[in-house]
Amino acid sequence: MVNKVALSVDEAERILAHPLNLVWPTLRPGRSARDVIQRLESAACQKPIARSEPETSMLGQMFGYGPAKTWGIELARDLRSWSAGELPWAEVDRGIVLSGPPGVGKTVFAKALAKECGANLIAASLGRWQACGHLGDLLKAMRRDFARASKQAPAILFIDELDSFGDRDTFTHDHRDYSVQVINAFLECLDGVDGREGVVVVGATNNIARIDPAIVRSGRLDKHVEIPLPSAPDRIAILHQQLNQAISVGDLSRLATCTEGMSGADLAKAVRDAKRVARRAGREILVGDVAAALPEVIRLDAAHLRGNAIHEIGHTIVGLRLSHGKYLGTDLAYQISSGTAVSTGGRACFEIASVRRRDNQFYFDQIAVCLGGIAAERLVLGTTSDGAGGDDRSDLAMATRMATLAETQFGMGGTLRFSKAISDDSLEHLRRNDPQLCARIDHMLKTEMERATSILRDDRHLIVRLTEELIATGKLTPERVSAIEAELRNRRNLTAVRATMPGSKRKA
Incomplete structure (x- = not known):
């Protein structure tokens, strides 16, 4: 059924300024253009329900990021110098690609980096841009986010799932031309006619090998840092932070082994589960609650x-x-x-x-x-x-x-x-x-x-x-291996000497 609504050009422009998924339900037979516009503008003015999100710490207070954290803190120092006019933008790192397994905290890193730098954070991804419509809409959305980042500089433009763009050399599908145009437009945005002054692009991926080489070449996202799964001390520090210091590091240290192989997201989930148990019991959280929320630990026979x-x-x-x-x-x-x-x-x-x-x-x-x-x-x-x-x-x-x-x-x-x-x-x-x-x-x-x-x-x-030795101690050091080799060598030499002594038994 066609909904016929008489519109002037001005009224049509005002209506189309709103998302189409809101426009279509508003158009009804017999409803005037003025009524449609009032309904759309009224809906746009309504504030969404505020939802509190956990406060993100500054990058300097985060754990488990290794070299990425060092890079971020140095970037924050350079951005402050740039803002003060003490450092030209050409001397500032303008992009980085973070890779690593799911759950290591690449998105959280971007939030913490923005806070450390005192910069605005703009989150984007190819998926979000594609959701805007056909190729033209996608490219407009992409350029709009880059333009918004420039207006809000200093800004961190975080682009998740960077490998979604793919590699042009591997495109063989029917939509090859579409994908090539997307990457070419993205490269234009990365280069920027004004050098992207004040905008640092942070890309995240689980698979660095699937990214087009042109995206990570010099002058674009030429810095690559892998974020590994957190070490034992980092895991304990992350738990301590997630618990708002409610349990001491000393008490949490016994959880180092049973958290091995867990990502930051895994640890955060365990803390949420432990808090829920304590909340329902009407008491403060205990280290036992956290231990119970962790995966089962199996002792090897x-x-x-x-x-x-x-x-x-x-x-x-x-x-x-x-x-x-x-x-x-x-x-x-x-x-x-x-x-x-x-x-x-x-x-x-x-x-x-x-x-x-x-x-x-x-x-x-x-x-x-x-x-x-x-x-x-x-x-x-x-x-x-x-x-x-x-x-x-x-x-x-x-x-x-x-x-x-x-x-x-x-x-x-x-x-x-x-x-x-x-x-x-x-x-x-x-x-x-x-x-x-x-x-x-x-x-x-x-x-x-x-x-x-x-x-x-x-x-x-x-x-x-x-x-x-390894079974008995759980660890071998280079020094201990050398000592055991020397011990065996001396024993062989002693056996050889004894075999040559008079009266020794010799094999026929």
Whole structure:
């Protein structure tokens, strides 16, 4: 049914100034244009119900952000100098991309950054811009947010789900032209005819590999910082902050292990659940309430613990024998949390120099170290668990990724052909569609698995001794590993000397 309402041009413009989802229900047969305008303007004047949101702390008072926090505090200092006319805008960082798993607090970071900088915060995303309508509406909404940020400078323009734009080089769908126009318009906004003076763009993503390289090139969002899951001290500090200091850090410290692998969002939910329990009981919150709200902690049995220890010792020994990097230590978890997305039984830590020659052997050694854990399990236990695989950060995933890149990007395999594929999805596509590539990757993985096994076979006694130590203490330091190696070496030398002494029993 068509709703016919007589309108002048001026009345039509006043009506169309309102959202269309409000306009259509207001147009009724027999209702005058004046009545329609009054209803729309009356609705626009009504204030939405005020909802209180938790106060966001300044970035300097937040925990778990690592290098991103350092960057933000330095930015705040530079913005104050710029506002005072002491620093030209060309000297200020104008953008950053934050990446990390869901729940680490990328959105909260933007709020805390704006507060630290004394800047206005404008939140946006491609999804919000797309909701405005067709391509023209999307581009208008995008440019409007950038213009609003410029008017409110200094401003933080936070763009969530930055990977939604995609990478133009990978577009093959029917709407390719549409997507290319969106990215091109976004790049124009990032460049800005006036240099975006006073506007800092913060992009957030869970997958940095899916972002068009032009977005993160120099002069645009050229700073990238990964926000990891919070460390044990940070987790306790986050709990303490979420609880408004109602429970001491000392009392919360016993929750460090059972919060392992939890993000800031996970911890915030646990605190909300604990507060609800205390509120319904009509009392102050207790550390026991928080503990009860956390996922169940499962104590590993002896067999599981020994398997994990052997696995981590495999990584440790192969890494040491191949001079994989600076050895920092090995940890073993006695218990795991059942409700976290990331749960690890231990880790062997090596620090790789950021600048070094990365030749064929470097990547082959990397693969061998990744496979050292599963090689140790096979050698000692005669079987393996599923701990070496399971997700894109597992040993097998990293080894396969490096082997594929060595073949398709670095010219270290059976062909010199170069591929731009870098994301796990695109690398998997290459493997599925090229049987010869798959065969070469399998050969590389098999070769490095045999090399890792050979290294460990020569160190059986060291595997046993380090495994015993790791299970007993839960941690190995570089100094302790060196001491155990020296102890075994001295014992072998002593045995050899005794074997040469007169009267010693010799094997026929």
